[in-house]
Amino acid sequence: MVREVVTEAQAPPATRPNMKDGKVTHPDMMNANLVKAEYAVRGELYNRAQDLAKEGKEVIYTNVGNPQNLGQQPLTFNREVLALLLAPQLLEHSQVANMFPAEAIARAKKLLAGFGGRMGAYTDARGIQPIREEVAAFITARDGHAADPENIFLTDGASVGVKFALQALIRDASDGILCPIPQYPLYSATITMLGGQLVPYYLDEAADWDINLESLRAALADARARGLTVRAMAFINPGNPTGQVLDAANLADIVKFAHEEGLMLLADEVYQANIYQDDKPFVSARKVMYDLGEPYASSVELASFHTVSKGILGECGLRGGYVEWLNLHPGGLAELYKTASINLCPNTVGQATVSLMVNPPPRDGAAGAAYWAQHDESLASLRRRAHVMTDAFNGLEGVTCNFTEGAMYSFPRLHLPARAVEAAKAAGKAPDTFYCLELLQATGIVTVPGTGFGQVPGTFHLRTTILPQEDVISHFVDKLRAFHEEFMAKYRD
Amino acid sequence: MVREVVTEAQAPPATRPNMKDGKVTHPDMMNANLVKAEYAVRGELYNRAQDLAKEGKEVIYTNVGNPQNLGQQPLTFNREVLALLLAPQLLEHSQVANMFPAEAIARAKKLLAGFGGRMGAYTDARGIQPIREEVAAFITARDGHAADPENIFLTDGASVGVKFALQALIRDASDGILCPIPQYPLYSATITMLGGQLVPYYLDEAADWDINLESLRAALADARARGLTVRAMAFINPGNPTGQVLDAANLADIVKFAHEEGLMLLADEVYQANIYQDDKPFVSARKVMYDLGEPYASSVELASFHTVSKGILGECGLRGGYVEWLNLHPGGLAELYKTASINLCPNTVGQATVSLMVNPPPRDGAAGAAYWAQHDESLASLRRRAHVMTDAFNGLEGVTCNFTEGAMYSFPRLHLPARAVEAAKAAGKAPDTFYCLELLQATGIVTVPGTGFGQVPGTFHLRTTILPQEDVISHFVDKLRAFHEEFMAKYRD
Numbered sequence A, B: 001m002v003r004e005v006v007t008e009a010q011a012p013p014a015t016r017p018n019m020k021d022g023k024v025t026h027p028d029m030m031n032a033n034l035v036k037a038e039y040a041v042r043g044e045l046y047n048r049a050q051d052l053a054k055e056g057k058e059v060i061y062t063n064v065g066n067p068q069n070l071g072q073q074p075l076t077f078n079r080e081v082l083a084l085l086l087a088p089q090l091l092e093h094s095q096v097a098n099m100f101p102a103e104a105i106a107r108a109k110k111l112l113a114g115f116g117g118r119m120g121a122y123t124d125a126r127g128i129q130p131i132r133e134e135v136a137a138f139i140t141a142r143d144g145h146a147a148d149p150e151n152i153f154l155t156d157g158a159s160v161g162v163k164f165a166l167q168a169l170i171r172d173a174s175d176g177i178l179c180p181i182p183q184y185p186l187y188s189a190t191i192t193m194l195g196g197q198l199v200p201y202y203l204d205e206a207a208d209w210d211i212n213l214e215s216l217r218a219a220l221a222d223a224r225a226r227g228l229t230v231r232a233m234a235f236i237n238p239g240n241p242t243g244q245v246l247d248a249a250n251l252a253d254i255v256k257f258a259h260e261e262g263l264m265l266l267a268d269e270v271y272q273a274n275i276y277q278d279d280k281p282f283v284s285a286r287k288v289m290y291d292l293g294e295p296y297a298s299s300v301e302l303a304s305f306h307t308v309s310k311g312i313l314g315e316c317g318l319r320g321g322y323v324e325w326l327n328l329h330p331g332g333l334a335e336l337y338k339t340a341s342i343n344l345c346p347n348t349v350g351q352a353t354v355s356l357m358v359n360p361p362p363r364d365g366a367a368g369a370a371y372w373a374q375h376d377e378s379l380a381s382l383r384r385r386a387h388v389m390t391d392a393f394n395g396l397e398g399v400t401c402n403f404t405e406g407a408m409y410s411f412p413r414l415h416l417p418a419r420a421v422e423a424a425k426a427a428g429k430a431p432d433t434f435y436c437l438e439l440l441q442a443t444g445i446v447t448v449p450g451t452g453f454g455q456v457p458g459t460f461h462l463r464t465t466i467l468p469q470e471d472v473i474s475h476f477v478d479k480l481r482a483f484h485e486e487f488m489a490k491y492r493d
Helices: A032-036 A044-054 A076-086 A088-092 A102-114 A129-143 A158-169 A186-193 A213-225 A248-261 A285-292 A330-342 A348-358 A366-394 A418-426 A431-443 A470-491 B032-036 B044-054 B076-086 B088-092 B102-114 B129-143 B158-169 B186-193 B213-225 B248-261 B285-292 B330-342 B348-358 B366-394 B418-426 B431-443 B470-491
Strands: A152-155 A175-181 A197-202 A229-236 A264-268 A302-307 A321-326 A462-465 B152-155 B175-181 B197-202 B229-236 B264-268 B302-307 B321-326 B462-465
Touching: A032 A186, A032 B330, A044 A431, A076 A088, A076 A102, A076 A348, A076 A366, A076 B076, A076 B088, A088 A102, A088 B076, A102 A129, A102 A348, A102 A366, A129 A152, A129 A285, A129 A321, A129 A348, A152 A158, A152 A330, A152 A348, A158 A175, A158 A186, A158 A229, A158 A264, A158 A302, A158 A321, A158 A330, A175 A186, A175 A213, A186 A197, A186 B330, A197 A213, A213 A229, A213 A248, A229 A248, A248 A264, A248 A285, A264 A285, A285 A302, A285 A321, A321 A348, A330 B032, A330 B186, A366 A470, A418 A431, A418 A470, A431 A462, A431 A470, B032 B186, B044 B431, B076 B088, B076 B102, B076 B348, B076 B366, B088 B102, B102 B129, B102 B348, B102 B366, B129 B152, B129 B285, B129 B321, B129 B348, B152 B158, B152 B330, B152 B348, B158 B175, B158 B186, B158 B229, B158 B264, B158 B302, B158 B321, B158 B330, B175 B186, B175 B213, B186 B197, B197 B213, B213 B229, B213 B248, B229 B248, B248 B264, B248 B285, B264 B285, B285 B302, B285 B321, B321 B348, B366 B470, B418 B431, B418 B470, B431 B462, B431 B470
Parallel strands: A175 A197, A175 A229, A229 A264, A264 A302, B175 B197, B175 B229, B229 B264, B264 B302
Antiparallel strands: A152 A321, A302 A321, B152 B321, B302 B321
């Protein structure tokens, strides 16, 4: 056999092998950033819970802010309108007025016209114009500063909007995004998948999880010293998992900081309707920016995300949301529009649900009265549950918990005994993961350990939703308390 | 002023500027791959059409396979079920039997139970188990080879599944994906955004757009010689934009090629229900793979994509679809599941629509009879239109067009006169873009130039859907013919 001699110049560049163990899809052969990404909300705890459920054990899913899964009822009026939109032939049926309130029929007709009569057609990639106008009117009324529908994209839930922004901003591993710690892991997972760097700034647990400007500045300086280009600052208000509501003064600090440092702001405001106290109402970052006036009002690049999944609608399954882009470069906005176009369009039922969220029926009128009675009772109940849950955690030995001012979560700190930390270590688990796994095993309650969100090293937390209904929440609290007492009896130093 | 001397070792790495012209979102400061991506289906022609529509001009959107936008009616039974799912209180209403057929009521009850009674809750990221089982049963019946629900992910339309696959496979600029040319630009746009390389193989226009194994092998060899690692081969059957249906022999060649060369197969089979002739029925790649037996059946990694947007449902706006993953590494499948989890879940209405697609009502029974009458007439009409459109193009001077065996498009070749090519050059446009812009201006017909899909250099095409309804298609053809005659009169050599 003649062995051909190939000089280096003649040889083609080496092609990497495409398989490992005979598989193209071996994880070692996949996009490493994808493999590296973690999403704790559906991670180890969730998988273990699914196994338990398959074994027939009662499992209470408080790991995800999924209100209807824990018994929150959808707003009846909204569902009536959606049903008519999907089966518009009902609008012509002689019995329609016996089955649907007049307001729902009128609203469905109006919305259907906005869709050109066709819920089954692709729309513009930003959603239909009439709903974008309704969103603009809602924002204008909320903030007292006019919004432009051209800046509004409807999306399949808020996550899609967040991804659009991060995908546009992150160019390579030298680009960083300031994110709160603890944070909702959509941010960490998406940044990792895109090959960027999460630049952490720690929320101040001792000050009700407020954003501390000093630590923010320090985080930015540290990242820059490491050679990172910090492109944007994300924040979540009301907080997930932390439940704080930021006041206007704190938000003004953030807007000024973004302006001084030349950063885009990513304002995750999906819990704006979930407010459980009167001292700190929700204030949007855009309102604060416009209230500050120039130079902020016309220069700070800001994206604000909202969703139908939270609030009193809780329509997670329908996947509706929007993003408002402010002060973007027109060319950059066009690039985002193109990105959305590759996705074709947000689903039309989700779009219609956004319309119903931002433009609810007026309180007068029969359907409106029923809607608002259901709405107000649902909100009042969440408010009571925020207290019940916080009080329950603060009543446990070695647990402290800031009050859930807004959003849907309690994020108690677990001061775990040294023996529990050792037991966790022996089991090869992070201490809070160990606690949450034991809790799941003993009670069927699925939570998410603080490690999934990030926390100050050496501190341990867990996240639970406050969503169990009031007729079961005392049962929930009893189970939690009984477990915790046993846990402490076993591991107390 | 003392100038501090900083040695190179002491200096922090240089941070790039974060703005251009005062904007973080200046396109020059964005992810270059995102900016580079093109999506012609919603590109220059579409934007120009929107302007004309704003000016009040009649515009006929044949640029996108969007059946309901051109008058295709949704299947009534499906919409009745969806309406009941969204407003389940109707199921308890005394008048429900007067407004909905019994089969729709029964089906809604069954589906609703599968969703745990809650269309507004997040589901598992792969969709609910009962619908994944229905999809598996559909595939099993179609192919005569059993499918496993564990391999099936429900998705928000087929595009999402394609993105999951490409995102997992593309690691860096040395990774390539074999794609047909012409191709649906979801592939080119997504590959560009992910920073990978599209490796083109040319479909054989002279052989009804079949896949030619010689040119496939040549394309792979060429890519490898350039140092690329080719990870997978994508193909679209029936073809978009080309309309061919691949026969079992051609598919067997592809399966063997993938096995020999160690490539994953990405089978875009979203038009499997759009077949307009009897000689070549749709055959799935997975059926061919299993029919071939070993070593193919248990080794070729294959993803097959399907959707509710096409076929006779045409429910583009509802965003439902699925992907079946075959022979994947279990760890790789787990990574894809994690990726889906970060997206939370596919929308529930889209999931339910997948159920209705794969498990239609039986032909006996009142609702089933009506359903199938509507279905069969819709398919027969599409079949007639496929002929009308092909014949119309072949009747034009200097135009040749392969018959639309399947899918929803005609992709005629335009043999443009040299003077038209010169005029295009003078206008700074590709010749086919020039033709399509003139067509739009003269008639309001929105098409997509061949450049948007790729074509053999020096050839020119356009894509139009065959979707205008039969009562308007002759009007459409008349406009097209009148324009073309004028165009040729103006530019004929």
